[in-house]
Amino acid sequence: MLLKLYKMDLSPPAGAALMICEIHKIPVEMIDVDLIKQENLKPEYQEKNPLHTIPLLEDDDLIIHDSHAILTYLTDKYGKDESLYPKDLKKRAQVDQKLFFDTLLFHRFRSITYSAIFEGLRKPTEKQLKDLDEAYSFLDAFLSKTKFIAGDNMTIADVSILASVAAIRHIIPIDGNKYPHVQSWFTHMSNQSFFKNCAEPGSITLGEILKARLDLMPLKLYKMDISPPVCAALMICDIHNVPVEKIDVNFLKLEQFKPDYVKKNPIHTVPLLEDDDLSIHDSHVILTYLTEKYGKDESLYPKDLKKRAQVDQKLFLDTLIFFRMRAITTPAFFEGARKPTEKQLKDLEEAYKFLEAFLSKTKFVAGDNMTIADISLLATFNAVRYIIPMDFTKYPKVHDWFSHMKSQSFYKKIIEPVTAELEKIVKEILDL
Structure with a gap:
């Protein structure tokens, strides 16, 4: 037998x-x-x-x-x-x-x-x-x-x-x-x-x-806590309970230009995410990647093509707003340019108008549910407000949205502890 x-x-x-x-x-x-x-x-x-x-x-x-x-x-x-x-x-x-x-x-x-x-x-x-x-x-x-x-x-x-x-x-x-x-x-x-x-x-x-x-090789996130894109990445890690090793890169000390870091990230920015053999140097892609990998459902980043397109275009909007802010802060940090031009300030305030227009149609940035676009823009506008304060009479929708997002636990845990330092640095480097 x-x-x-x-x-x-x-x-x-x-x-x-x-x-x-x-x-x-x-x-x-x-x-x-x-x-x-x-x-x-x-x-x-x-x-x-x-x-x-x-x-x-x-x-x-x-x-x-x-x-x-x-x-x-x-x-x-x-x-x-x-x-x-x-x-x-x-x-x-x-x-x-x-x-x-x-x-x-x-x-x-x-x-x-x-x-x-x-x-x-x-x-x-x-x-x-x-x-x-x-x-x-x-x-x-x-x-x-x-x-x-x-x-x-x-x-x-x-x-x-x-x-x-x-x-x-x-x-x-x-x-x-x-x-x-x-x-x-x-x-x-x-x-x-x-x-x-x-x-x-x-x-x-x-x-x-x-x-x-299994999460066997801990993800590595290179970061500087006051950086808005870093704050966005840290919030998404908190939301999804992503185990991650956090490694500080001090931009004020130019640590981002060290050869070993430039080798990992030729554009020497933060955040930088390493997941085994994968390196991601853009915060928006970090948010999409971690949400796809660790999200319990698709609410934060829908799989439906039309809904996802709404989220994606707001992530690109965030890039535009961040670079308008960076056009002011980078020269102030590294070149001593303390006074922004009128055009720079006008361009940055225009970002509030863009967001107000979107939020006049939907409760959140990309629809009636919170998505990663809200997370990313929350981190950016938290910094923008220290250059141009948020005028709730001109931008009531933005004010209501921001107040709601500020009440979330991920904001309190990640951004709130660094707001005082961020505000202090902005006041020290800029004549506003």
Whole structure:
């Protein structure tokens, strides 16, 4: 009777079972069980395996629900020699204890991935990551004494731990400087045909899923708190609860011109967002990107083309207004030009007229619901008002909109703490 192996390719324990079947050339019927769709919770599967885990091996009347036991059973039954699982008691004990060690590795890995896939927890705790990194240190200590996990020859312990490490590296990459023995061992093992044929495809799929569901590499936001575009980016991070590492760049000290920063952002502006290999140097694109990636719904940035166009054109309007303001502040900061021209002030006040006209038709800037356009323009007008005060008699709609936006928690948390400093700097550099 043909053996049956219930599996899901992206599962590390299933990957180990698949590799051992390949190594021993075992004829086996493969049956897929999709954990993400919770097919493992179906009554007929739970009757076979009350733990509802994979892999599950059926050999006639025998059911084995643990991957390590599957490896020992299949190797004892089909192995051509005892090299992978020695019969010598002392050597076998070395292998067995590393199989139990693999249970620890996988448990630490699963504590992160289960929460991400089934509970929506995108950010592992520091302890979880520390525990997982510690597992590498254990493994490196073992491999500093022997070429393979349980001695100088490959055993089923290597096969089992290979599957686990291939998954763990998607959360914490193997640092060859810290763990050179692990790196060397993994390079050798991952080049074996049984890994490439049986475990690598599932591992790649798993990596893609984890990248989508976990915030593993913290986003980096280069910022200066009084900058309006930075305030907009910080507010959207607060709204979406985006985990981000904040790195200060002091424009007044010209830190934006340092070679390492110019290399990241040739136009040497802030904010700058780094997300893995992606760099975004425009605040409006940062708002759209983070809202697309982290937004719980599409209210802030609609997918409907007509509604999105309304938002997009107001983001470009914000660019126009910001550059009118910057035409005054940049010469004041860096050239000592304390007195704006009449045209500069007239152009900046015209921005209030533009906004008043739009807000006379809709409650918010791009419609009747708040969008990222409101967030961006809020940050800009918060700065503009210190050059040209907001006249509520001339611009009542702008005043009402601004008052409403100021009452939001993201404004109070991000902008309110820096308003006094911003106002002070404007008064110091400009004769208004």
